[in-house]
Amino acid sequence: MNTVQPLLAVIVPVYKVEDYLHQCVDSILSQSYTALQVILVDDGSPDRCGEICDEYAKQDPRVRVVHKANGGLSSARNAGLEAVEGCSYVTFVDSDDYIEPGLYTDAIAYLEEHPEVEVLGFGINELREDGLLYYCGETEGKMYSREEALRELSQGFSFKIGPSVWSKIFRREAIGNIRFREGFVYEDNSFSLEVLHRSHFYYLLPRAGYNYRMNREGAITAVFDKRMACLFDNLENLQERRSDDRELCCYANTMAVNYLWMYWYQLYRMAPAVYKEVTQAFLPYLRRARRRPYLNLVGGKAHAIKLWLFLHAPYLYTKLSLR
Incomplete structure (x- = not known):
């Protein structure tokens, strides 16, 4: 043995x-x-x-x-x-x-x-x-x-x-x-x-x-700085490096879409006075994400519509859904 x-x-x-x-x-x-x-x-x-x-x-x-x-x-x-x-x-x-x-x-x-x-x-x-x-x-x-x-x-x-x-x-x-x-x-x-x-x-x-x-992050808006940009840059870099693998790229973009949605939601809830100014930096990532395949992990037509609206009209989505 x-x-x-x-x-x-x-x-x-x-x-x-x-x-x-x-x-x-x-x-x-x-x-x-x-x-x-x-x-x-x-x-x-x-x-x-x-x-x-x-x-x-x-x-x-x-x-x-x-x-x-x-x-x-x-x-x-x-x-x-x-x-x-x-x-x-x-x-x-x-x-x-x-x-x-x-x-x-x-x-x-x-x-x-x-x-x-x-x-x-x-x-x-x-x-x-x-x-x-x-x-x-x-x-x-x-x-x-x-x-x-x-x-x-x-x-x-x-x-x-x-x-x-x-x-x-x-x-x-x-x-x-x-x-x-x-x-x-x-x-x-x-x-x-x-x-x-x-x-x-x-x-x-x-x-x-x-x-x-746990480390203190400071003000909520500090979370939406270059560190968050690094997260999306990393996921985009993965899609570029592994562009031959459609499945992996789809999961990477799905992760990016979900992080975008969650950060958008958190910022609106916790710092509504500045959220629109801060989220301007993330619009380029959002525009690129909507052009790539992603998965509706929740499922159902209603959630698919919510995702589409968030990716194409995020501020309207915020106004309608997160009040």
């Missing part, structure tokens, strides 16, 4: 997180599942993070450190992927967050018993300003086919299958040569979409696995 545990690569991009780094790394190294390859990517951090990473590498042979010039989160994750050696599985942890005990034992046990599942997701706890953890996830496990997973992901902001890579464990072969687009934020969306598109099954583990530290 083969008792050798398959290696799980845990990629941790590190940048200016001195106050949180120990909690993050300790939560990984203390896991009951010990077959780990922990890759700490020091992304040119100007504080003591690089030294702290080196100290961990001296203390635990499972830890490897990659020091590189600052290139951003995507660059650090890509550097981590290139450093993976001999691992069957890959996951990501942001260095200001931490994971729950026993997560990797539960996750790898399921993946080993179900070789048809290429991606496994789990619930998250949101650590908010009041210091309390709020669970965002499911109470029952669920298997998703490829099409079901893509449709769920394309809805945007789903607690079942969200875009964040830190809420998932991937079989290494499912990732293959897919990499994060560097120089942009919200790169998880296109990465997760590409990986799920080439996978067969996704399983949602019914437990909290990841503790996500």
Whole structure:
């Protein structure tokens, strides 16, 4: 009987997180599942993070450190992927967050018993300003086919299958040569979409696995800046790179349409005095999205009409529907 545990690569991009780094790394190294390859990517951090990473590498042979010039989160994750050696599985942890005990034992046990599942997701706890953890996830496990997973992901902001890579464990072969687009934020969306598109099954583990530290965004209008433009740029870039795959492009545009609708709705509800001024920047994305195929994930003629009206006359749609 083969008792050798398959290696799980845990990629941790590190940048200016001195106050949180120990909690993050300790939560990984203390896991009951010990077959780990922990890759700490020091992304040119100007504080003591690089030294702290080196100290961990001296203390635990499972830890490897990659020091590189600052290139951003995507660059650090890509550097981590290139450093993976001999691992069957890959996951990501942001260095200001931490994971729950026993997560990797539960996750790898399921993946080993179900070789048809290429991606496994789990619930998250949101650590908010009041210091309390709020669970965002499911109470029952669920298997998703490829099409079901893509449709769920394309809805945007789903607690079942969200875009964040830190809420998932991937079989290494499912990732293959897919990499994060560097120089942009919200790169998880296109990465997760590409990986799920080439996978067969996704399983949602019914437990909290990841503790996500909520950051204050400031004024609601600050959300509608270059970072949001990056999200739509990433999805458009994916459609341009993979223009030969009509299905993937359709899901990417569907995700863009749903994000546009949700951000439009949120801004109107939370900052009605400035929403029209701020949303002007998103009109070019909206015009391009309506010229490309997209899916009516809700279904039905009524919702199809709503989508068409939003894409072609967004301010009229707002006036009629969101009062």
